[in-house]
Amino acid sequence: MDTCSPVGEMEFVKGFVGLCDVGWRMGWHERNGGNLSYRLTEEEAEGVRLGSDAEGSPWEPLGVAAPSLAGSLLLVTGSGRYLKNASAAPERELGIVELSPEGDAWRLVWGFAEGGRPTSELPSHVLNLSVRSEATGGACRVLYHAHPSHLVAMTALVPLTDRDVTLRLWRAMTECVIACPRGLGVVPWAVPGSAELAEASSELFRTYDAVVWAQHGLFASGDGFDEALGLVHAVEKAAEIYCLARSMNAGSEDFPNTIDDDGLRAIAHRYDLPLNEALLD
Numbered sequence: 155m156d157t158c159s160p161v162g163e164m165e166f167v168k169g170f171v172g173l174c175d176v177g178w179r180m181g182w183h184e185r186n187g188g189n190l191s192y193r194l195t196e197e198e199a200e201g202v203r204l205g206s207d208a209e210g211s212p213w214e215p216l217g218v219a220a221p222s223l224a225g226s227l228l229l230v231t232g233s234g235r236y237l238k239n240a241s242a243a244p245e246r247e248l249g250i251v252e253l254s255p256e257g258d259a260w261r262l263v264w265g266f267a268e269g270g271r272p273t274s275e276l277p278s279h280v281l282n283l284s285v286r287s288e289a290t291g292g293a294c295r296v297l298y299h300a301h302p303s304h305l306v307a308m309t310a311l312v313p314l315t316d317r318d319v320t321l322r323l324w325r326a327m328t329e330c331v332i333a334c335p336r337g338l339g340v341v342p343w344a345v346p347g348s349a350e351l352a353e354a355s356s357e358l359f360r361t362y363d364a365v366v367w368a369q370h371g372l373f374a375s376g377d378g379f380d381e382a383l384g385l386v387h388a389v390e391k392a393a394e395i396y397c398l399a400r401s402m403n404a405g406s407e408d409f410p411n412t413i414d415d416d417g418l419r420a421i422a423h424r425y426d427l428p429l430n431e432a433l434l435d
């Protein structure tokens with residue numbers, strides 16, 4: 155990595171704003187809807203720290219604690235900021251925060267050039283980056299929160315259990331189980347930005363790569379930007395197909411054709427997937 159580049163031109167910032175652009179074009183980020191975080195590598199963090207004078211900035215409490223991420227740097231979107239604007243002015247729309255030695259507070263290291271603060275969902279990003287990082291042996295670096303319409307619509311009708319939501323999505327479209335073979339966790343409606351929402355999600359992220367927030371959206375993890383974006387895309391597409399099929403079927407879920415459990419197991423066998431058998435009938 156070129157540690158002499160301005161932070162806004164570093165490769166990980168380009169990947170980050172690229173995801174913001176695609177998510178905006180997909181229609182998942184009305185107004186300031188949605189947010190994104192990226193956990194920097196040691197090498198990237200070193201490059202950022204070289205040009206920063208964060209020492210002495212006050213720590214702000216997070217409301218949750220993630221001791222395993224103590225001292226980590228996270229690139230995050232700003233609260234109230236529109237993801238569509240991130241690529242034009244990353245140093246204004248985004249910020250890099252450092253986590254305290256206890257992992258329970260943050261301070262600004264770079265960005266938010268004209269004032270601003272991290273996304274209101276920072277507690278969820280921090281707690282869940284720590285859980286996913288532990289679950290993947292350090293591979294997971296990205297958490298992406300989007301507001302995809304069909305998935306949110308589904309949560310108005312379908313029973314809010316991991317099993318009920320996951321099975322409908324897996325059965326709607328062949329590729330869905332390939333994108334999320336462990337399934338999806340589901341959190342009933344909760345206040346956005348709350349520690350309660352962060353903590354409920356973190357329990358589910360021990361098992362799942364993505365968590366559905368009822369009447370709100372999806373929180374998806376990935377090793378990199380493509381994996382997190384691809385997971386949201388696959389889940390939302392399956393939800394769209396489910397909604398279309400149900401609408402074409404006069405609102406009934408009694409579909410003449412579907413993928414049964416043996417079909418799901420056959421896909422998992424063919425592609426060597428860690429299928430979550432506990433969710434099957």
Ligand code: 13P
Nearest residue numbers: 186188189233234273274
């Ligand atoms: P922020 O603008 O604070 O990121 O909030 C958007 C959002 O989607 C909250 O869930």
Ligand code: ZN
Nearest residue numbers: 187188346371
């Ligand atoms: Zn949201």
